[in-house]
Amino acid sequence: MSPPQNAAAGPDPRAPAPAMPPEAPLAMPVQDLAAWDGAGARRPALASRSPWGARAFVFGGALALSVYGAWQMVETVSVSGSPTALQLALVALFVLTFSWIALAFTSALLGFATLVRRPPARPAPAALATRTAVLMPVYNEATARVFAGVEAMREAVEATGLGAHFDWFILSDSTQADAWIAEERAFLDLRGRLGPEARVYYRHRPKNHHRKAGNIGDFVTRWGGAYDHMLVLDADSLMSGGTMVALAAAMEADPDAGIVQSLPLIINRNTLFARLQQFAARVYGPVIAAGLSAWSGRDGNYWGHNAIIRTRAFAAACGLPDLPGRPPFGGHILSHDFVEAALIRRAGWAVYMLPRLPGSYEESPPSLIDVAVRDRRWAQGNLQHARVIGAAGLHPATRQHFATGIMGYVASPLWLLQLVVGILLVLQTVTTRPDYFGGAGFSPVFPRFDPVRALQLFGLTMAVLLAPKLLGLILALLDGPVRRACGGAGRLTLSCLVEILLSALVAPVAMVIQSGSVAGILLGRDTGWNPQRRDDGSIPLRAIVARHRWHTALGLVAGVAAFAISTSLFLWMSPTILGLVLAIPISWASGQLAFGLALKRRGLLATPEEAAAPEIAVRAAALTARNAARGLDEGDALAALNGDPALAEAHARMLPERPARPRGAVDPDHTLAAAKICEAETVAEARAWLSAKERMALLHDRALLDRLVRLG
Template sequence: MDGLSRSLPGYEMLPQEAPLAMPVQDLSRAPEREVTQRPSAPPLMWLRRLLVIGGALALTGFATAEMSLVLGLSRWSLMGVVLTAFFGMLFIWIALAFTSAVAGVISMAFRGDPLGLRAPAPPPRSRSALLLPVYNESVPHWRATLAAMRASFEASGASAQFDVFVLSDTTNPEIRDLEAHAALELHETAGPSVFYRHRPQNKGRKAGNIEEWVHRFGGRYAQFLILDADSLMEAGTIVALASAMERHADVGLIQTLPLLHGGETLFARLQQFAGQVYGPVIAQGLAWWSGADSNYWGHNAMIRTRAFAEAAGLPTLPGRKPFGGDILSHDFVEAALMRRAGWAIHLAPLLGGSYEQGPPTLPDLAVRDRRWCQGNLQHSAVIGTAGLHPLSRLHMATGIAAYLSAPFWLGFLVMGLAVSLQAYFIRPNYFPDGHALFPNWPVVDPERALWVFSATFLLLLAPKFMALIALILARRGAGAFRILASGVLEILVSSLLSPVTMLTQSQQVVGILLGRDGGWNAQRREGEAITFRAALRFARSHLALGVVLTGLALAINPLLAAWMAPVLLGLLLAPWLIAWTASVAVGAKLRALGLLGVPTEEAPSGVLLLAAQEQREARAIPAVSERELAPAG
């Protein structure tokens, strides 16, 4: 315990402090740039962005024009104009995902590495800190993953330059006691030193937790890496990131692509398959056209301490919650502020060795998504910050649109039904009042409508097909049938779940706009079945909407109901889908059949094997978990 200062025995186990100032940033005035030259930025970024963003805009313009022709003369009615506008606003994000995926597939073939991250990395000379913020989390869970990471460091011989800080904002005193004992136990075993600090008041939430660490200890470390409670990273990956920071003085942040692992339920395995197969293609495309102006996702990223301290101090937003107060999705804003100061922000999706766990069920995803939804909508108060780079604003706009698209899709669906109802029940007025040389024929082009919606659906699925084909080619055809079968299964189930997610996110957006704060809750990561009664309670509104929409569609035309079948079936089957996808047994059965398999299961890395062993040992020891101890306060 040499060199440790211990106050409040059991709740602080810390090194000597090395304070570093972290001033709050003025969002109304751009500061002078700390970095004026960025040699790590790839060349011809304007051309890359022209191809990707310009291509998405061109596709959107063409598709929107076709949609206006589908509606014929009715496009000039108020309903027609609104429908066409909604279609264009929704289509642009589908088109951008498509052009990004195309860029990702092409750039993956060349495997560019502008920061030299995949080359053998020399041991870093400077010290780095690994920060693990926790909030009423399962102690055995994060202790097991942290033990695995420290064993990975010990095996690589890189322990000396890294320290680990467990930064607790836990409100339950019993969980807090378990945290302190786990940290002390880890500190006394081999590997990087482990320190523990508990904040009695969690001011600023996670961002405030990190800021407090910078104020007290930031001067000791050239860079730090943020972990989530479910994060897992190879020591070699962390060493490569720290070494790259030393080689590239203009880089302020390097974000890795965390791959989902350890999924047990069908829902978790579907997400895991999508994340490991489709995720790298989409992320590589984003990295290709973002270059040194990329984004930050809040964890599994290496950050230059001085750059973060000088540029990323977050203000408290004026006004009441949910838009005022602490900035919830702080990661986007911190990256934007660092980029505003001139620092390069990079995304390294092909580095590997970076993992996390996803929520085991759709209701668990909804709990996390509620906070993300509020945080992303809150960016509407930050997107106009003085001096931000245009791509930083685009990253925020993309996050906002990701959640607003749910009520937009719902509105588009309802308006489409309203137009159909109007056409079915209200006799058209071919000769309105006034002088007219020709009748006002209501024109709807069914063949063009079929083409537009088919093309939109194919464009939506194209990134997934490209990723599946790329994986099959990379494996030289080995396991092609299982990969395609898994892809078809994922597409079918996710298509049925999409309308459920659409309504859930729409409800979240409405709640936020009505002023309801989502709070801050601990997340559940272990698989656990959901009873049908609980699923029905969650999906009552989904089922009710499905019944209403199905009745309206059948009243208008059975063919219309057939067209809307994916949406209607998803809503009508919502309770059964939620309960079915929450099953660990179904997930295990599909795994036994070779479906939804992922590379991390077929050839697990060293740290994944260590973590699995630690988790098995942790489950064998009775321990208090966050589900047994409800957070106090």
């Protein structure tokens, strides 16, 4: 006779281990952006100095360069006397856009000077005294790859001998039934092979409230109290074991650190456009990141992933409020990472980057259209920061980070407006009759430009624009291992020329796309949040034509109009016209594996991570192939649960308790799901009848699950 089951008997040792550890709640109060009591900010434990010299160089240099450019522009348009309203508008637009690239130029110069000096390598940490939760948020992702990445990173950390200090969490916000059940199958498979002592956990949120920020916030408020730090990843993130341990050691060594950000490099990319991004990030990215890190100092920024965060500091300072009004400028904060960095810095914690720390990786979208989809969301998030930049108590460097992000998207419509004003001025010059009596004397007055100064100013603009790339190339050429891994000095230089040429063709299309995104946001259109496409599959030509036909039409109209106005105007605009006219073939080519691989075979756009793939990437790729062969991403969720009662039972155990529904409240998706599953006689009928939302409602209800399992 079995003993009676009661509380005193304790847990059944035969019961499966829970999917999550016991809760350890942390309070995460919502922050007030309108008021801040500086007396409540934390006082640093370590003495540190702000990088005022670096900031004076970057911002002072950019200001001086902008003033010089503005003066030259005024002289260019004032050759015929007092400038017209259109000419003044051109000057204003030029100053705004030129100051933007001037700041990038001086920051890159600082980064170059920083990277030329090579500090000695730091020894690997031998011990840790704290616990870190590694968080992998997922949202309708490819399960085989996500779980392969987690498994590979866990193995790498275990190999350091310090794996006991890390717990692993897959935090799902997936809204598709098939993705949800695929995640659970992968988790149960991984847990079954590693055992519960592996400290790998999985949680699915019933509602993806506030998206990724809400996903991380849910973890912090329910389990964050058990961990000193959390290392936040993206679904495409990979980090070596040594890098993850080094980040944890950096937090231990610096009691004032709130966020420590690594510099992720792009890997595993093969389409033409993705290889352009991969090469640029590897060769030019370190210069830009080092400059940003040097002038930001401990008042830096956070990019939302591949960074370690002090959990209690984050909980106390980073509860995000909803902004007043409706999206796109109101509602929950979309680009939460910048704001979290701002708030944790406001509370007295340091935020900084380790740009020299190797072993941090990510992937990038495979085509121009995929980048545009992601960029639309980023544009909305950054423009929304206009509502946050004036928040009380923020550090001036933090406000500059917000301003940089906003300007990164406003710059495109400003460039476009500058182009339009330039066309209007040329048209005015061609069509306006000379005024023989409006000048100070009796000589004729033409609304014209100084061609010599205009050419010099164009040369200066191009030099400032391309200088960060040149500085990155110089550093790569000086670094023997990098130079050889990129194919030698000749191929490396040729790769830079190829990247510049192809980027110049893409730039006009990207400018118009970004301008359209900004216009849509200003008109009140919300972008939503769609899963990012991460594979190398090409986009159908019909979709490409539909996306870019108006860009092609704009290029044709601009070309015909420019040629009709002036041959010189047509030649001046030819790079922009060419990019727009060729928008469809350029976009099609951007997503083609064949073109990217052809360059790869010729040793062009090569990176050191291609010449010698990081061990973590090799292992993750092997595990991804194994998971795919096991069919983790295949199969219908309802059929999988119906055909595997053990999976259905495990799924039911992982469900949170359903909150009591208020009397009279009706959930139409749940009601319809219940009616359809009770009417269905086979799982095939259930699959045919249930909508996507009804499937999710069914998967949240244990009683309906039981009915599903019993179907024929």
